Structures are given as C-alpha cells and as structure tokens.
Amino acid sequence: MLADRPNIVLIISDQHNKHVMGCSGHPYVETPNLDGLAAQGVRMTDVYCPYPLCAPSRAGFMSAQYPSDIDVYDNGGSAFFSSQTPTFAHALGAAGYEAVLCGRMHFGPSDPFHGFERRIHGDPSGRAVSPEILGSGLNRTNGQTRYAVEVAGHGRNGFQAFDASVTDTACEFISSHKGDRPYALVVGLMLPHNPLICSHEDFEYYYEKTPTPEPEPENYLDRLHPALRRWRERRGVDALSPEQNRRAVAAYLGLVAELDRNVGRIVSSVGEAADQTAIFYTSDHGDMCCEHGMWWKSSFYEGSAGIPLIASCPGRFGAGTTSSSIANLIDVGPTVLDLASAPPLPDVSGNSFLRLLEGGEIPDWPNQVFCEYSGLLGDQPACMIRAGNWKLNYYSEFDSCQLFDLSTDPEERNDLAGRAECSVIVNQLKARIHERWSADDILEAQARQQRAAKVIRGSRRGARPHDVEDFVPAEDSDNQFDFSQLPAKPVGLE
Template sequence: MSRSQNVLLILSDEHRPGALGCAGHPHVETPTLDSLAAEGVRFTDAYCSSPLCVPSRASFATGRYVHEIGYWDNAAPYDGTPPSWGHHLTDHGVDHTTIGKLHFQPDVDDGFDDQVLTSHMETQDTFGLYRDPPHVRPGGRARIERAGPVPDGEAWYNADGPDHVCDENRFERAVEWIERRGERDDDEPWLLSVNPLIPHFPLEVEQSYYDLYPVADMDLPVDCPSVDDHPALEQLRNHFDGRDLDEEALRRTRSAYYGLVTALDDYVGDLLDALDRTDQAEDTLVIYTSDHGEMLGDHDLWWKCCMYEQSAGVPLIVRGPDIDVGRTVETPVSLLDVLPTMTDALGIPADPAWRGTSLLPFATGKREPNPDRTVFSEYHAHGVGRGFYMIRRSCYKYVHYLNGPDQLFDLDADPKELENLADHPDHRDVRKSLEAALRDLVDPVEADARAQEDQRRRRELSDDDGPSNTDPH
C-alpha cells in the first residue's frame, strides 16, 4: 500500500451469504451492498470459524481457532485472554472505536477501550452446557412462528431514545463518529467497527420492509423436509423444534428475514454516505461481513450451528484504495483473514499468533490466491452431543462428525449440498486428503473431550437446575 488507510469494519449478525442481490438472490434487495461489491471485491466463499455468536466472535477477536482459545459455546464469552486485535491496535498506536454488539464478558479488559452502545453477554445461554443428551429449546418453535411485520418505527432494532441500545441509534452514532473524524486535520489512520444485531432473530421487521417481500412470492427452504437423517443434524432439528411448519409460516420467515437484510442495507448506506460527505471514502478500506449465517429452514434446520453454506458461510465484501473494481474471488477465505487485512491497510504488522492471511494482495490483484487454500470451522455447542469440524478446499467441503457419518460435498456440482460423496469410491482420495488436512489442524477427539470437560465443569458450578436463556441474541 502506498499509504496507511482508515478502516471501516461492518460486522453484522446472522447474515447468510446468499442473501444479497449481488450474490444472485431472486428476491433480496441490497442496493448498498451491491454497489459496494461493484466498486470493490466480493469473496464468494467466506466462512466463520464457528457458526455460533459467542465462539465466532471470540475467535474473530483473537484471530485464533475456537479449540485453541476454549470459548466453546454461548455460555463462554470472551474475557480478554488471549489478547484481542483491539489490544494489538492499541499497542501500535491506532485510534479505534467499536459501536454495537461485541458479545464478550462484561467489565473485562477486552482491548476495545472506546465502546459505544455496546451489548455484551449479560445473560448467558447455558444450553451448550447440556449436550448429553441435548435439550429441546423451549420457545424455539414459537420464535420461528411469530415471524412477521410490526408498525414502522416500532421494531426492536429502532426503538426510541438516543441512548437505547438498538441498531438505529448505533448507526446514527457511527455516522456522527465519521463526521467528527472528518473534521480533524491529522492524517493518522483510524478504525471504526460497527456491529449491528440485524438480521438476527427475532424475525420481526417494519411493515414497509416486510411489504417489499410478499409472502406468496417467497421461495421455500431447500431440502425441507430433509431427506437426510444424519444423527447430529437430527439432534439439531429436535433441539430447535422447527420441523413440520406449514408453507405460509415458511414463506413468512423469509419475508421477515429479507426485510431485515434490506433494513440493514439501508443503514450501511448511511455510513457510506457519511464517508463520501466527509471526503474520507478514497482513504478508507470498507469491509462488510457477518459473524455467521442463518439456515431459515433449509435442510429442516434453523438458526445456525451446522456446516451447511447458509450457516457456516458469511458474506465478505471489501472496497477501498487500490482494490480491484467489480471482481469476485472464489477461493475459500475465513473471517480470520479480516484481521491481518485490517492491519495491512493500517500499515502495522499482524500478530504472528493470528491464523489468517491478509486479503489485500488478492483484492488488489497483486497476487492470485492459492487454489488449494484450506479454510477450517468447528462447532462444540448447543443442540449436539459431540463436536464436528469442517474443511473447505477448492470446490470440496468435508465435514467430520464424532457422532455420525462424515459428509463430503462438491459445491460446484452440488451447490445445495444434497449429495454426500463421503463414501463414493471416486472421491476416496479427496476425502482422505481433506481428513489429513483436518488432523493437521486439530485432534478432533481431543478437542471434543476438552470442550465436554469444560462444559461439565461450568455446569456443575452453575446455580441453574437446567439450561437457561431461550432467546439469546
């Protein structure tokens, strides 16, 4: 890079990667994010390192895999160790502010000293401590069935009050922050991280957004009811209690979710407008991504917590100085690559403990990504008795389960992940190679045993008689 850049990081919550106009979705309207992709680079195959809020965010904060840091579930929020990228920026003198959801343990040194309208894990979701057997989540089905519209101005994400912790106020504060920063005379680079809750549940959206997506016109989930009776996935289906919903309810959840995505897109537009108004856009790397996806009934699954594309995949778009225009990169990448990408733009070194690699050389066309690049994800939390692990390389996705048969998908030939090739003789060598790559990263049995033991210990220390918090953000 010719000079240090500012960084605007927008990390939403539960945005499935296909829910973008620029990704070819037949219904979702995302003009802001489509324009961002048209002016920059979209990474089509990006993944989180664990498809659940707290583990994904702890992994992202530290740049390390979940099995390395031990934040396994939604009752284990990040407590400041190991150091975060916030600590790293402070150590290198970079001005940084975070607005919105962090989902860390409250009142700890998490490295993010300037926090605005923050939400942390005040009430922990302890279902991840009760995995043998997993419990059915009370209210899980009702959470799906109540999807629908609310009057404009009365949605949970835009409640009244200047200090209310809601997304509308978070974006307003972010716009004000950008405007104030634009009035300063110094050329020191800054980083602003904006972390909204939407399009996360609850699937309740303003009527005007809901009306953009007439229920009768909405698509239905893929593979629903599912033809796969995989033991781990059956546990998840039972846990969330979302099977056998009528067609109207299935379409209604999509109308509400797509409406939330479009509301988010409008808010992102406010941030980009502020960059333009203050003449900071040309000096700012903008990164849009999410902490994980959302199943929305595909494969008879809800929320996230699995390795299908809709859950483990995330959108990832970058735009900024020297970034190629209107390009897509299909090589698999990870959320953990965002950290060294940010420090690369800021002109400071990456932490050598981080697992990711800067994406700027790929996004600027200075280097072609390695076609054999391997991306890793794992899951150790509620709804399943044992952990499972994912390796993505080239067109193949391999999922290794400790309580069921493995899965292998050719995503080029089978993007809906309907044909498991794990036992196909023509793919024996592919499976063997991907399993070896997995075992180079982690001992699956050992990591699962550590997670289970830690969850048992925390369960015994808990005062609860059973799992709690049925509707976590």
C-alpha cells in the same frame, strides 16, 4: 488519493446469509447499499466463519485464531475469551490507530474491550427480547426455537432499535472525527438476527415477492446424515408449515433490507473522506433462511457457515470485482493489519488476503479453511473443511461425514461420502481435520469450563458492573408485536 494509512470502517452484522444480497444474485431482496459497496470494491464469494455461532466466531474474528485454539466453544464461552489473547485491535493501537468499537461484539462481562481503545456503544442487553420489555410477546424468539419461526411477521423488536442507535453513534463518530491519528472503527450490528420481526412495510413488500417454499422431496429426511436429522428434531423445524416458512423468509428479507439501509447510512457518513477510508462488510456467520428446510446457524451448509465479505478501498482495490479464493473470517484481522501497516499478530492461523483484494496473487495461499462447531442443544463436536471444490463435514458423534463437490453441487444435495470412488479424498480431508482438531480434547475443555462457570456466575451476583452500558430499548416504542396478524394461534415448543 488514498492515504498510506487509511481510516478503516469494518461493519460486522449478525447472522447474514451470504446468498441474501442483490449483488450475490438473490432474486427478491433489495440491498442497494451493499450492492453499491460491492460495485466500488471486491466481493469475496467463498468466505466462511470459523464457527457457526456468535461468540466463538467473533472471538476467532478478533484473535485470528480458530475457536478451539483459544477455548471459546459457545455463547457462554465468551467469558473464557482471555484478555491475554492479542487481537487485531491491540495491533492497530500499537500502530498508532485509534481503535474504536461501536455496538455488538458478544464480549464477556470481564473484558468489554479486548484491545479497543474506546467503546462508544455497548452490546444489546439481555432484556432486548425478554418479558421485562412489557407487552412484547417476543421472549424466546431470539434463539433456535420453532416458536421463533411460528411468530414471524411485522412489528418492531429490540435488535432493530439497537441497530438504529449503533448506526447513529457510528455516523456521529465518523462525521465528527478530527485529529492526526487514523481511526479503525468496528461497527457491530445485530440484524438480520432473529426475532423474525421486520417493519410492516418491509414485511408486506417481501411477503408478496416470496413464494411459498417447496416441501423437501419424498424420503428426504431418510437420506439425511443422522447428525442433521438430530439437529432438525432438537429444533422442531420439521413441524413448520409452508406458510410459516414463507412468513419467516419474508421477515428475514425485511431485516436484511433494514440492515442494508443502516449500512448505507454508515457509508454515506464517510462523505468527503471516502478516498481516505477503507470499508469492509462481513458477518459472524449465516442463517439458513429455510434452505434445506432449516433455520438459524449451527450447521455447515453454505447458508450457515458461509459469510458475505465485501471490501472497498478507492484507488487500491479493484472496483466491481469478485474473488472466489477460499478464506475465513479469521483472515479479516490480518488483512486489516496488513492494510494499516500494523504489526502482525503472532502465532495465529489467520492470513492476510490483502494482495487478493488488490488484484494480485498469493502463490502460497492455502485455499483451505476449517469451520468448527460444538455444544448447542446437545450437539456434539463437529468440524468442516473446505479445500478447493471439496467440502467435508465430519461428525464425531457418529464418526462419519458428508462430502460435497461444490463445483457441480453448490446446493449440497448430493452427499458423496459413501461413494467408493471418493474414498481417497474423504480419507485425505478427514486426516487434515484430525491433524489440528480433536473432539475428545474439546469435550474435556468444555467440561472444565462448565465447572468453572458455576463459580464465575455465582461471583457476579454482587460484582460492580463495568463502565460500558448495555443497550436496553425503550419499553413504549420497541419490541411491539401484534399476534392478531398470524393466521393461527402460535404454538410453542412441545
């Protein structure tokens, strides 16, 4: 019998393409543990991140607000995620839950807790993929650089070691938990975030399964929106060969398989308390994984802006069901609070979709979400809206947009923005964006933060470190990569 106030385990990975799971229909990847979780609960198919970049999306996740509402615009902006902003961790604590964070959350150094009562494992250190890890050869491979794809292959990187450590710590907490208070454990995993380096066994297995990606159709780039042409040019993806993309896809699938095994360990550790525990799985954003010939995040395509979401709660959520209701990562916190009978967060954009998970209806559910973006590699402010079957991406740099009908064009190949018959819906969706979002306001806020950041960075040089230690992998066992496996010497950014 499910307790009225169940224990809650919320697993959030990093950069997981929602299409790359067996339960979402991927033809090659094997994810038996995520598939099993979906078979026991609900898989939501149309959930989006609030921002396709780590720190802003996670700040939105914790606060149930869009990043522009809390002034977090890039990964460095985590320093500006105010400790005065209420999070769902604060509300869980107010409801009597033991709110615990284990692993990745990309909080800034000034506040590593943001409402959590305890933090039993820190974030990965910046040294996890850097020259300080001797002999790794993996520096620059955790960002959006062509080099990260060029050196894809097998080995072991610091993020794999990090996830193994986080998983061990989470399993120990769950299996040994005692006491009268229910717990809410948020487990932050790094995989399948690049470096695109997976185990030798996984790489060989998925390399054999993965076909060489087909080149984009002739004149494809000429037909792309100029914002996306600029995106590709800045990251150098058009110079990648089909073989390099194939190796990178195989490595990404291998990392997802490793992620799945870690999820399986965490779920198994619940053991006999399964009927008193709700389990959620999601990710901060996706990864293009060579869809449209692109990699990483920072775009509004489904592979980047869409996220997986699976929720299991025995006796309360329907088993083996799916929901196509449109939701956002900022809705997860309110849903968890609703499930825990905790006080709701005030003045937020996120909404609880608990009734949807329980098989009911929410008559006034908006079925509309936004996704914002700004600031990496010179990218200018942009905003996406998904409303019903329509998806519009607005690019302020060009004051123009893309429009897709996802009911007939799920791969987003047919941009309808220039069609006369679509002008009404284009204007309606653009108006909804501009009701709540301003590129000028964002640019002004970013400029203020950049000026402030110069002072903050200088002040930290002599600061006492906080009590939560970042994870640094062992030099003799992690971050090992054999460049001899590559068919040709990798070429760095030009």
